[in-house]
Amino acid sequence: MTLTSPAQAVAVPATHARSWLLVAGSRPEEFAAATNSAADAVIFDLEDGVVPASKTRARDHVAGFLAGGGAGWVRINNVTTADWADDLDAIRGLPGLRGVMLAKTESADHVDRTAAELPQTPILALVESARGVEFAFEIASADSTTRIAFGTGDFRRDTGAGDDPDALAYARGRLVVASRAAGISGPIDGPCLTGEPDLTDALAVTRTMGMTGKLCMRAGDTATVNRELSPQHTDVAWATEVIAQLGAQGENVADGSDLPKLARALRITHLADVFSVSA
Secondary structure: OOOOOOOOOOOOOOOOOOEEEEEEOOOHHHHHHHHOOOOOEEEEEOOOOOOHHHHHHHHHHHHHHHHOOOOEEEEEOOOOOHHHHHHHHHHOOOOOEEEEEEOOOOOHHHHHHHHHHOOOOOEEEEEOOHHHHHOHHHHHHOOOEEEEEEOHHHHHHHHOOOOOHHHHHHHHHHHHHHHHHHOOOOOEEOOOOOOOOHHHHHHHHHHHHOOOEEEEOOHHHHHHHHHHOOOOHHHHHHHHHHHHHHOOOOOOOOOOOHHHHHHHHHHHHHHHHHHOOOO
8 A cells, every 4th residue: 555645744743742543453444544634643553453363464454554655653562462572573664654652561671672673763652550650750761752641441440440530630640740750741641432522521631631642543533632732822822922021031021920921831832833823
């Protein structure tokens, strides 16, 4: 399968990508539509989205797509499985490989071992267990970790936690703090499986917790995710006014309370530039 101009070659870098669309590697008929969706990034899934009997064929589908002009990320199986090595062998060196999402990451060693097999390849560390949350800072600090993602479904199965925001607030908070302390971009939240109207409510939780991206199971959700995780027009207008008053370098700052306001304004305008949002 050849694509001459993959839509996945978008301007939003992985460090700021908002919508991450998961597509089962066993469904090649969906690959082109996914890369032409509104998603900032597409992840071809070789892990939970593919039944064991179909994994070899799924690898072939994904490898053929990434070798034939397509582009995207690949979710690979965790390092404790034989499938991990098979996944790496299938995708290593492919021109369309943008990075990998490492399933069930529980230590920095998991990231380091994957990086050693795929040099210079960005890694999204998917944290899906209590152990992963406990070692979140070490995972975030690994040299090849681009961002952390939160696998809410497996985390709930591991811990017995409910799906309401309060039950998952501690884990989300740990990933946000770990990412910030390690100096990487904010984490990617787990998916909303039910769509609207639940998606808008779920994105409010994502924003409030300080997370900056969201996994998506449906292409139709990506535009909403992008909109809700971008600065709003009113935010950009406010930021522009604050910078005009205080100066981009803080030359008109009058007291200490102006500094956090200016910092927030500068961050908003930076993200507005990245996402092409105007006042």
